[in-house]
Amino acid sequence: MTATLVHLGRPDRTIKARITCTIDGHAVTVDEGTTILAACRTLGIEIPTLCFLETLRPVNVCRLCVVEVEGARVLAPSCSRATEAGMVVHTKSERVRHARRLVLEFLASSVDLSTTPGMADLLAEYACTPARFGPPAPQALAGERDAAVAGHHAATEIGFAATVAQPVKTDNDLYVRDYAKCVLCYKCVEACGVDHQNTFAIAVAGRGFNARISTELAVPLTDSACVYCGNCIAVCPTGALMPRAEFDMRAAGTWDETVQTTTDTICPYCGVGCTLSLHVQGNTIVKATSPLENGITLGNLCIKGRFGWQFVQGPRPVDAAPPAGD
Amino acid sequence: MDIKLSQAAAAPDERAAVDALLGPPDSPWVGGARGAARDAHTAVGGRVMRERRHLLVPALQTLQARIGWISEGGLIYVCERLQVPPAEAWGVATFYALLATSPRPRRVVHVCDDVGCRSRGAKAVLAALEATGAAIAHEPAADHMHLDAERPGWMHSPCLGLCDQAPAALVTDAGSPCDERLLGHVTPERARALLDGAAPGADATSVTVLPQQGDASLVLLARAGVVDPTSLESYRAHGGYVELPKAIDRGAEAVIREVTASKLVGRGGAAFPTGRKWDAVRTQTATPHYLICNADESEPGTFKDRVLLTADPFAIVESMTIAAFATGCEKGFIYLRAEYPLAAQRMRHAIDQARAAQLLGDDILGRGVRFDIEIRRGAGAYICGEETALFESIEGKRGEPRSKPPFPVHSGLFGKPTVVNNVETLANVLPILRMGGEAYAKTGTSQSTGTRLFCLSGAVARPGVYELPFGASLRALLEQAGASPRLRAVLLGGAAGVFLRADEIDLPLSLEGARSADATLGSGVVMAFDDDEDLVDIVLRLAAFFRDESCGQCVPCRVGTVRQEEALHRLARGRTLAGAPGEIALLEEIGVAMRDASICGLGQTAYAAVESAVKRLGLFTGAGA
Numbered sequence: 013m014t015a016t017l018v019h020l021g022r023p024d025r026t027i028k029a030r031i032t033c034t035i036d037g038h039a040v041t042v043d044e045g046t047t048i049l050a051a052c053r054t055l056g057i058e059i060p061t062l063c064f065l066e067t068l069r070p071v072n073v074c075r076l077c078v079v080e081v082e083g084a085r086v087l088a089p090s091c092s093r094a095t096e097a098g099m100v101v102h103t104k105s106e107r108v109r110h111a112r113r114l115v116l117e118f119l120a121s122s123v124d125l126s127t128t129p130g131m132a133d134l135l136a137e138y139a140c141t142p143a144r145f146g147p148p149a150p151q152a153l154a155g156e157r158d159a160a161v162a163g164h165h166a167a168t169e170i171g172f173a174a175t176v177a178q179p180v181k182t183d184n185d186l187y188v189r190d191y192a193k194c195v196l197c198y199k200c201v202e203a204c205g206v207d208h209q210n211t212f213a214i215a216v217a218g219r220g221f222n223a224r225i226s227t228e229l230a231v232p233l234t235d236s237a238c239v240y241c242g243n244c245i246a247v248c249p250t251g252a253l254m255p256r257a258e259f260d261m262r263a264a265g266t267w268d269e270t271v272q273t274t275t276d277t278i279c280p281y282c283g284v285g286c287t288l289s290l291h292v293q294g295n296t297i298v299k300a301t302s303p304l305e306n307g308i309t310l311g312n313l314c315i316k317g318r319f320g321w322q323f324v325q326g327p328r329p330v331d332a333a334p335p336a337g338d
Numbered sequence: 339m340d341i342k343l344s345q346a347a348a349a350p351d352e353r354a355a356v357d358a359l360l361g362p363p364d365s366p367w368v369g370g371a372r373g374a375a376r377d378a379h380t381a382v383g384g385r386v387m388r389e390r391r392h393l394l395v396p397a398l399q400t401l402q403a404r405i406g407w408i409s410e411g412g413l414i415y416v417c418e419r420l421q422v423p424p425a426e427a428w429g430v431a432t433f434y435a436l437l438a439t440s441p442r443p444r445r446v447v448h449v450c451d452d453v454g455c456r457s458r459g460a461k462a463v464l465a466a467l468e469a470t471g472a473a474i475a476h477e478p479a480a481d482h483m484h485l486d487a488e489r490p491g492w493m494h495s496p497c498l499g500l501c502d503q504a505p506a507a508l509v510t511d512a513g514s515p516c517d518e519r520l521l522g523h524v525t526p527e528r529a530r531a532l533l534d535g536a537a538p539g540a541d542a543t544s545v546t547v548l549p550q551q552g553d554a555s556l557v558l559l560a561r562a563g564v565v566d567p568t569s570l571e572s573y574r575a576h577g578g579y580v581e582l583p584k585a586i587d588r589g590a591e592a593v594i595r596e597v598t599a600s601k602l603v604g605r606g607g608a609a610f611p612t613g614r615k616w617d618a619v620r621t622q623t624a625t626p627h628y629l630i631c632n633a634d635e636s637e638p639g640t641f642k643d644r645v646l647l648t649a650d651p652f653a654i655v656e657s658m659t660i661a662a663f664a665t666g667c668e669k670g671f672i673y674l675r676a677e678y679p680l681a682a683q684r685m686r687h688a689i690d691q692a693r694a695a696q697l698l699g700d701d702i703l704g705r706g707v708r709f710d711i712e713i714r715r716g717a718g719a720y721i722c723g724e725e726t727a728l729f730e731s732i733e734g735k736r737g738e739p740r741s742k743p744p745f746p747v748h749s750g751l752f753g754k755p756t757v758v759n760n761v762e763t764l765a766n767v768l769p770i771l772r773m774g775g776e777a778y779a780k781t782g783t784s785q786s787t788g789t790r791l792f793c794l795s796g797a798v799a800r801p802g803v804y805e806l807p808f809g810a811s812l813r814a815l816l817e818q819a820g821a822s823p824r825l826r827a828v829l830l831g832g833a834a835g836v837f838l839r840a841d842e843i844d845l846p847l848s849l850e851g852a853r854s855a856d857a858t859l860g861s862g863v864v865m866a867f868d869d870d871e872d873l874v875d876i877v878l879r880l881a882a883f884f885r886d887e888s889c890g891q892c893v894p895c896r897v898g899t900v901r902q903e904e905a906l907h908r909l910a911r912g913r914t915l916a917g918a919p920g921e922i923a924l925l926e927e928i929g930v931a932m933r934d935a936s937i938c939g940l941g942q943t944a945y946a947a948v949e950s951a952v953k954r955l956g957l958f959t960g961a962g963a
Contacts, residue, residue: 171913195893216736228427
């Protein structure tokens with residue numbers, strides 16, 4: 013089997029040739045076209061990834077999953093490079109470890125990875141010391157990075173390391189965009205675009221270190237095409253995109269995943285019947301998601317399923333005060 | 339597509355500019371007037387609109403050319419016409435340095451402050467301009483909204499490809515038509531006068547003067563400066579359009595056989611065998627095939643293609659036609675960097691003349707061969723010279739390189755088999771067919787055949803493009819160009835190349851010669867630096883260049899180029915975090931990661947020149963600094 017959880021597009025019924033390659037000294041036989049990453053997973057070889065997700069087309073930009081292919085000049089992204097017959101792959105060579113370590117250090121020194129699941133372990137595993145690039149430069153002003161001009165940059169103050177630190181964008185009641193935590197994995201853009209939602213509210217803007225996720229003219233989400241499905245939140249690997257409820261609880265210091273339970277149910281709103289995972293803390297729903305491997309949702313929901321659960325625990329409508337002037 | 343557009347309206351001249359490119363809107367769904375009875379029954383979208391997406395960059399460029407920047411109303415109108423989501427169009431507009439998304443004055447003077455111009459007077463020009471206060475802010479904060487459109491401004495620019503006439507500037511006067519001039523030998527006084535509204539004068543590239551003018555051994559440059567670049571008759575009188583009919587007579591396979599026998603390899607930097615590339619595209623069953631002439635020459639210090647394009651444009655058109663015939667392409671693009679306005683004008687003129695003379699079009703020479711060429715201009719992005727980024731740019735997207743494989747010969751422009759050749763590579767096709775592949779291969783060395791163009795600049799008395807057979811000595815070339823007797827270093831191959839010490843210049847200029855010296859000929863850059871040069875400043879500029887030109891897609895390059903620049907600044911100021919040896923070791927670690935893990939050649943070579951400056955020139959280690 014391959015590690016792909018969900019097949020995108022039409023079911024592939026073609027009979028694939030089987031090819032054999034060697035990964036870390038182990039021969040493995042897989043369907044032609046299987047990625048190196050998928051082949052590694054069949055062997056139980058762990059490869060760290062950041063921009064890869066089974067339900068999205070690989071963009072191979074984070075370069076965390078690079079492996080060494082014998083005969084190739086540079087390292088290959090295992091998430092998208094297909095295996096070939098006779099290919100000899102090394103996933104733990106010194107070159108690979110070095111590239112991964114530097115990628116992690118580049119990210120950890122420029123991005124806030126404090127809410128990235130598993131990151132602390134990864135930084136430790138690769139013996140990363142991101143502080144060696146210097147202390148972080150001061151945070152950008154609100155809107156400063158959004159206005160950066162392509163092809164130009166202000167010099168970083170000597171001795172400091174440039175970062176993407178900037179104020180959190182809190183322009184709506186449903187979710188926040190903390191781009192100080194953005195590693196530019198492109199997943200949210202893909203989820204908002206043709207891979208899932210087809211809303212196209214966000215895209216990558218700017219260039220180089222000033223590249224950023226943005227709406228047109230960096231307008232607030234409320235002026236953009238956003239439909240608040242939150243499918244970008246579902247794919248965000250770093251917590252840069254976060255439901256407002258979770259963001260507020262984290263700010264108040266009350267967010268505690270260790271005591272949360274998850275209950276799967278069916279969304280009550282429409283006839284599609286999306287599987288809903290309710291994250292509960294202290295008998296209160298704090299977040300709703302859908303399992304990535306669910307064949308119906310692929311992890312996606314709509315605004316109602318993802319954000320419309322307050323009625324379960326809120327005051328009954330009859331108890332709520334009527335709006336002023338009503 | 340159901341896209342959400344803001345209410346911002348385009349000004350009449352913005353609409354007019356876009357309509358001039360796209361034609362008037364034919365439906366209220368795409369920006370036309372409401373009222374027709376059929377309106378409610380038709381919706382434009384799907385494949386029809388997707389197939390127009392490639393017009394996004396030209397549409398943004400037309401707005402930029404008309405008023406000097408892209409306003410919200412203009413952007414929204416383009417989105418409405420092409421049914422592109424505004425967020426995506428914004429992503430594209432903000433990717434290119436020569437598309438402005440905040441107000442800019444009609445006249446902008448782009449002053450080169452890159453390696454070739456820095457030591458040749460650009461610093462004095464920039465110092466004079468700093469004093470004028472007319473700098474266009476690269477950083478936000480400044481309140482753009484009250485900008486006086488009639489008061490010219492200036493900006494720093496990466497290499498403008500006019501290193502032989504340094505210091506260089508590009509003057510753009512937005513309007514209808516937009517006037518663009520590339521100016522050389524700019525003095526501080528001239529620069530100030532330009533900001534006061536003085537006429538820019540003739541384009542510096544309008545007259546071709548070659549250091550080797552009249553040399554009978556010239557092959558690629560034989561016609562340059564001799565032929566009238568605006569006249570098809572003159573081109574014919576100098577041996578033009580002799581090879582095209584012969585090539586059609588011989589057939590595609592025979593043409594490719596000659597090119598293969600010539601052992602011609604790409605001149606853009608990667609040195610891939612051209613015959614093999616052509617044959618790979620010719621035999622692809624997927625159709626259509628596309629031919630692209632890569633004229634995005636943006637490697638700092640490179641200007642050879644500019645000379646070929648401005649001095650002998652018909653030769654490029656004829657070469658492209660032969661290449662297209664050989665590879666089964668009916669459509670070709672010239673992707674020409676934005677900084678060469680006159681080259682674009684001359685190529686456009688040559689294409690029009692050729693089409694009028696039935697040398698392009700649906701029935702070339704009445705022989706049933708179909709081929710036409712479209713010019714696409716870059717918009718200020720070095721990365722778009724990378725072939726897959728170039729495809730993305732033509733397709734109307736951000737110039738982000740693709741992962742290879744698949745390779746362009748299988749899946750290139752619009753996902754079709756595509757042959758991409760550098761301008762100089764194509765220029766070799768005519769001499770190969772004239773001499774025959776085997777005879778051509780007798781020039782040069784056994785592994786590097788033919789002649790090669792070299793771009794001499796920096797501390798040389800006679801800068802310019804030189805044509806020499808492969809295998810000539812670098813020392814002889816430098817002497818021919820009148821290199822400074824106090825030569826200290828040579829940058830060979832461009833920003834992605836390497837520095838050589840003055841005592842290392844005895845290498846033969848061939849692919850194998852360069853390789854054995856751990857160097858590369860790259861795009862043919864030979865930039866000389868003498869004792870007067872502040873090489874630390876040059877290396878800092880190279881690091882800044884890569885930081886500015888990284889597309890930002892992959893982590894090693896996006897952050898690595900920043901960390902590299904920061905480490906170099908620390909070394910330059912003697913304010914190291916872990917001592918100089920520690921910083922140099924850190925640079926090496928950063929560089930190796932960029933080289934090994936970046937998606938494309940930009941990140942993979944961003945450390946090459948820095949590494950050579952440290953290891954060969956002894957910069958920062960005390961050995962040579």
